[in-house]
Amino acid sequence: MTRTGWDMDPFCIISFGQKVFRTRVIRHSRNPVWDERLFFHVKRHEHAYQILFTLFDWDKMSSNVSVVVLLLGTADGGPNYVCAGLRRRGATSPQ
């Protein structure tokens, strides 16, 4: 389930058949106005197609670093810890 919370960085992906376009990312807005234009040709066989507008939150896509810390006991009673960082690959930057 998507929790956009109190903040989002929305952008829209517009797809028509095999053509895909995207708007820029608007930072920190719940009421974005992109005011962008696009046009594309509609071929004869595409006349019954639909234009799909899909909204995404770049906020949630940006790189996250999760750190997992495990505490392990050792023979002498002192703690030993293993630290693992998880990073998202290939975070995209907004335009």
Next chain:
Amino acid sequence: MFAQDYVGEVPLLLNELNSKAPKPSPENGIFPVTAEGKIIGDELQDYVLTLGSRSAELEESSKEQPTITVRAKFTPYSALRQRFWRT
């Protein structure tokens, strides 16, 4: 990745745009024009589309429906040609 950042989607049927597009006159195939020479009906129209998310329960529980407003039009190629040749 998909589950966290996806907000919602909504389609706009091209048939909807087609139905509002300018139509040529049956006798001579010319699109009717205004006094200034603009083809009648060839303007961007507003469409206010309500987004639907993947989760049906989320849709029902939310108080407000998020919408996206798009301005769109479909121009037949013959109308484009007419605009080019007849100005």
